Amino acid sequence: MGMSVLIVGSTALDSIKTPKAENPRLLGGSASHAAVAASFFSPVKLVGVVGEDFPRRYLRLYQRHGIDLAGLQIRPGKTFHWSGEYEANMNHRRTLLTELGVFETFTPTLPKSHQAAPFVLLANIAPALQLHVLNQMARPQFVAADTMDLWLNIALADLLKLLERLDAFVLNDSEARQLTKQDNLFAAFKKIHRLGPKYVIIKQGSHGSILSGPRGFFLCPAYPLPKLVDPTGAGDSFVGALIGCLAAAKGPVDDHIRRAMIYGSVVASFCCEGFGLLRTTKLQRPQIEQRVRELQELTRF
Amino acid sequence: MGMSVLIVGSTALDSIKTPKAENPRLLGGSASHAAVAASFFSPVKLVGVVGEDFPRRYLRLYQRHGIDLAGLQIRPGKTFHWSGEYEANMNHRRTLLTELGVFETFTPTLPKSHQAAPFVLLANIAPALQLHVLNQMARPQFVAADTMDLWLNIALADLLKLLERLDAFVLNDSEARQLTKQDNLFAAFKKIHRLGPKYVIIKQGSHGSILSGPRGFFLCPAYPLPKLVDPTGAGDSFVGALIGCLAAAKGPVDDHIRRAMIYGSVVASFCCEGFGLLRTTKLQRPQIEQRVRELQELTRF
Numbered sequence: 001m002g003m004s005v006l007i008v009g010s011t012a013l014d015s016i017k018t019p020k021a022e023n024p025r026l027l028g029g030s031a032s033h034a035a036v037a038a039s040f041f042s043p044v045k046l047v048g049v050v051g052e053d054f055p056r057r058y059l060r061l062y063q064r065h066g067i068d069l070a071g072l073q074i075r076p077g078k079t080f081h082w083s084g085e086y087e088a089n090m091n092h093r094r095t096l097l098t099e100l101g102v103f104e105t106f107t108p109t110l111p112k113s114h115q116a117a118p119f120v121l122l123a124n125i126a127p128a129l130q131l132h133v134l135n136q137m138a139r140p141q142f143v144a145a146d147t148m149d150l151w152l153n154i155a156l157a158d159l160l161k162l163l164e165r166l167d168a169f170v171l172n173d174s175e176a177r178q179l180t181k182q183d184n185l186f187a188a189f190k191k192i193h194r195l196g197p198k199y200v201i202i203k204q205g206s207h208g209s210i211l212s213g214p215r216g217f218f219l220c221p222a223y224p225l226p227k228l229v230d231p232t233g234a235g236d237s238f239v240g241a242l243i244g245c246l247a248a249a250k251g252p253v254d255d256h257i258r259r260a261m262i263y264g265s266v267v268a269s270f271c272c273e274g275f276g277l278l279r280t281t282k283l284q285r286p287q288i289e290q291r292v293r294e295l296q297e298l299t300r301f
Numbered sequence: 302m303g304m305s306v307l308i309v310g311s312t313a314l315d316s317i318k319t320p321k322a323e324n325p326r327l328l329g330g331s332a333s334h335a336a337v338a339a340s341f342f343s344p345v346k347l348v349g350v351v352g353e354d355f356p357r358r359y360l361r362l363y364q365r366h367g368i369d370l371a372g373l374q375i376r377p378g379k380t381f382h383w384s385g386e387y388e389a390n391m392n393h394r395r396t397l398l399t400e401l402g403v404f405e406t407f408t409p410t411l412p413k414s415h416q417a418a419p420f421v422l423l424a425n426i427a428p429a430l431q432l433h434v435l436n437q438m439a440r441p442q443f444v445a446a447d448t449m450d451l452w453l454n455i456a457l458a459d460l461l462k463l464l465e466r467l468d469a470f471v472l473n474d475s476e477a478r479q480l481t482k483q484d485n486l487f488a489a490f491k492k493i494h495r496l497g498p499k500y501v502i503i504k505q506g507s508h509g510s511i512l513s514g515p516r517g518f519f520l521c522p523a524y525p526l527p528k529l530v531d532p533t534g535a536g537d538s539f540v541g542a543l544i545g546c547l548a549a550a551k552g553p554v555d556d557h558i559r560r561a562m563i564y565g566s567v568v569a570s571f572c573c574e575g576f577g578l579l580r581t582t583k584l585q586r587p588q589i590e591q592r593v594r595e596l597q598e599l600t601r602f
Binding site (some may be wrong): 060088089090126183184186187204207208217218219220221224225226227228258259261262271296297298299300301 | 389390391470484485486488505508509511517518519520521522525526527528559560562563596597598599600601602
C-alpha cells in the first residue's frame with residue numbers, strides 16, 4: 001500500500017429513488033464514496049461528522065475498508081440526510097429533501113496523526129470547510145478538490161480562495177461553464193488554470209473526463225455500462241480512486257495521473273452498478289484490474 | 302491509392318449563419334462533404350444532381366480532389382439549397398429554408414463504370430434513393446450508410462429495408478434513441494444489429510463515436526478543437542474519411558475499421574474549423590497524419 005490519503009467531505013444517509021426502485025438511508029456522501037474508492041489503493045483517513053443515529057454497520061463498513069475513523073466525529077443529533085430522485089434516462093436528478101443535521105455546525109478538527117498525511121482530497125463540501133481542513137495540514141505533497149454547482153452559487157469567494165491552493169481541481173462540464181462563462185473547454189481549462197491548479201479535470205459523465213496538465217491533455221474514457229442502476233457518488237468515486245492511485249504510485253504525479261484517472265473511471269463504473277455503495281463495497285481488486293484492461297482494449301487503435 | 306468508393310448523397314448549396322458570421326451558397330450536401338473527405342484516401346465516384354445554377358468553381362473543386370463526376374447529373378432548374386442558423390454554443394441548429402430544386406425529381410442512374418465500385422457509401426439522402434443506387438450496384442464488397450432524423454420520421458419503412466442490406470450503419474445518438482426507443486447505448490446497438498448491419502457506429506458529436514462490431518466495441522475519441530467555426534458536414538466528413546480509409550486498406554475490415562474511424566474523427570475536426578468545405582479542401586495529408594498521432598498521444602495511458 002502507498003502513502004496515506006486524508007479525505008474530508010460529507011458523510012450522509014442517502015435515500016435514492018430511481019424509476020425502478022427506492023432505497024432509503026443508504027450510506028452516502030462525497031467522503032464515503034471517495035474514501036471507499038481510494039481504499040482499494042491506499043490507506044485512507046476519513047474526516048467528517050455523523051449523528052448518533054448513524055448505523056453501526058456503516059462504521060463497520062468503513063473499517064472493513066481499512067479506513068481510519070479517528071477524524072470522524074459522532075455528534076448528538078441527526079446524520080446529514082439527502083433524498084433524491086432520478087428521471088427515466090438517469091441524466092437528471094431532483095433533490096427531494098436535504099436535512100443537514102449535525103452537518104450544520106460541523107467544524108473539522110484534525111487529530112495530530114492526520115495533519116501529516118501527504119495526499120489530501122477535499123471532496124465535495126462547503127469550500128470554507130475544505131479551506132479549514134487544508135489550514136490544519138502540515139505540508140501536504142498533493143492536494144485535490146472536487147466541488148458542486150451549489151458552492152459556485154453561494155460560496156464562490158471561498159472557492160476562489162481554495163483554488164489558489166490546489167494542485168488538482170475536479171469539476172464537471174456544466175460547473176466549468178458556470179465558473180468560467182466559457183462554452184469551449186479549452187478556454188475553460190485556461191481560465192481555471194489561471195485561478196491556481198496545475199491539474200484541471202473536467203468530468204463529462206458517461207462521456208468520460210478530460211485532464212489538462214503540464215504534459216497537455218488526456219482524454220479519459222468512461223467505462224461503458226450495459227446497465228446503469230444509480231449514478232449517485234460516481235464523481236466522488238472517480239476522484240477517490242484517482243487520489244488513492246496517485247498516493248500508491250512512486251515518482252512524479254505526471255507519470256501516473258493518466259492511469260489514476262482510468263482507475264477512477266473504472267471504480268466509478270462499478271459505483272453506478274448498484275445503489276449507493278452496495279456494489280463498490282463488494283469490489284475485489286482483480287475486478288478493477290479486469291476493467292482497466294478492457295478500457296485499454298476498448299480504446300486501442 | 303486504394304479501391305474506389307462510390308458515394309451518393311446530397312449535393313447542395315448551403316447558406317450558413319453562426320453567431321459570428323454568415324456565408325451564403327457554400328458548397329455543401331452530405332455527398333460533397335463525404336466525397337472530399339474520402340478523396341484523401343481513395344479514388345471517389347460521386348453520384349448526385351445539381352442545377353444549372355451550380356457554380357463551375359465547385360465542379361473544379363471536386364475535380365481537384367480527383368472526384369469522378371460521371372455520375373453527377375446537371376439538370377435544368379435550381380441546385381438544392383439549404384439555409385440554417387447555429388445557436389451561440391453551436392450545439393443546436395435551426396433550418397431556415399430548404400429549397401429542393403432539382404433534387405425533387407432526382408433519380409440516380411449509375412454509369413456502367415460505377416456499378417462495379419467495391420466500396421459504397423450511401424450518404425444522407427432519402428432511403429428510397431439510397432436503395433435505388435444500391436440496386437444498381439453489381440456486387441459491392443462493403444456498403445455503409447448514414448441517415449438523419451427526418452427519414453426516421455417520414456421514411457422509416459424504406460430505411461428498415463435498407464438496413465437489411467448494409468454492412469455498416471452510421472447514425473448519431475439521438476437518432477439511435479429514436480430508432481430503437483432505447484436510452485442505453487448497449488441496448489440500442491443490439492437492436493440495430495438485429496435490423497441487419499454487422500457494424501454499427503453511433504456518433505456523439507464532440508464526444509466522439511462508438512463502434513459495435515464483430516470484435517466488440519471501440520470508443521473513438523473526437524479530436525478536441527480549440528475553436529469551432531461551423532460543424533455543418535462534420536458527420537458526413539467522418540463517414541467519408543472512414544469509407545475512404547477502408548477502401549485504401551488491405552485485408553479484413555475488422556483489422557482497419559478502428560483506425561478508419563480515427564481518420565474520420567480527424568477529417569471531421571478539420572471540417573469544423575471552417576465554413577462549409579473551406580478548411581477541408583485546403584487540407585494536406587501530413588496535417589491529417591499529425592492529428593492522428595496527436596489523438597494517439599491524447600488517449601495513451
